[in-house]
Amino acid sequence: MDYSFLASTALFQGIREDEIKHLMSCLSAREVNYRKGEIIYSTDTVVTDIGIVESGSVNIVVNFYWGDSQILGHIPAGDIFAENYAAIPGKELLCDVVAAEDSQILFLNLQRLLTKCRQLCNFHQLLINNLLQISAQKNLNLSSRMLHIGPRGTRDRLLSYLSEQAKLKGSEHFRIPFDRQQLADYLGVERSAMSNELSKMRRDGLIDFHKNEFILKKADLDRY
Numbered sequence: 001m002d003y004s005f006l007a008s009t010a011l012f013q014g015i016r017e018d019e020i021k022h023l024m025s026c027l028s029a030r031e032v033n034y035r036k037g038e039i040i041y042s043t044d045t046v047v048t049d050i051g052i053v054e055s056g057s058v059n060i061v062v063n064f065y066w067g068d069s070q071i072l073g074h075i076p077a078g079d080i081f082a083e084n085y086a087a088i089p090g091k092e093l094l095c096d097v098v099a100a101e102d103s104q105i106l107f108l109n110l111q112r113l114l115t116k117c118r119q120l121c122n123f124h125q126l127l128i129n130n131l132l133q134i135s136a137q138k139n140l141n142l143s144s145r146m147l148h149i150g151p152r153g154t155r156d157r158l159l160s161y162l163s164e165q166a167k168l169k170g171s172e173h174f175r176i177p178f179d180r181q182q183l184a185d186y187l188g189v190e191r192s193a194m195s196n197e198l199s200k201m202r203r204d205g206l207i208d209f210h211k212n213e214f215i216l217k218k219a220d221l222d223r224y
Helices: 003-007 017-026 110-114 122-149 154-169 180-187 191-203
Strands: 030-034 039-041 049-055 057-063 069-076 096-099 103-109 173-175 207-210 213-216
Touching (some): 003 017
Antiparallel strands (some): 049 103, 057 069
16 A cells, blocks of 8 residues: 555645554555456445545446436546545445546545544544545536536537636646547537537637647637
């Protein structure tokens, strides 16, 4: 287990490596490796553990009755998932958690995380505070996605998402965590229509791109 990496994550922020090591038995920690495309948690599953991505990344995917699916979120290394469901006893997952690439996941029992150990250690309280901040940030991220899919047009959705990514990265040149199909699912648009729109946006001088690498250009958006 890479305690140095864990100490750099938001969940364990401010907690020393030796303190994290002490917490692992308290939290019933276990590590599991997954191959790309493998389901980590499936729809209708009741979970008691949260997952923290130690390496790789995972996607949160909702599957519709007619066979279509949509990516609701992407969880990179260092981030956590399933905390909201694990916090509600008996609550079934409404989505799949799928390995977006070969990944290693550290599972922690949420009830043990939320209950202070007998030693009443200060770093356990800090862990609880960190989890609360992470949950609040995720709610903000969900609100952000709602803004991206609010516009009807594919171009407007792309502009909204790409503009936000540029602001987050602090540069007009950045990479996004999605491939084409994943981006289309995230924005709730059809892939071929989105690809066509991206090509039009490049011809119009708004963007340039190669795979998941984008460059935003200063163009007169009022013309489009």
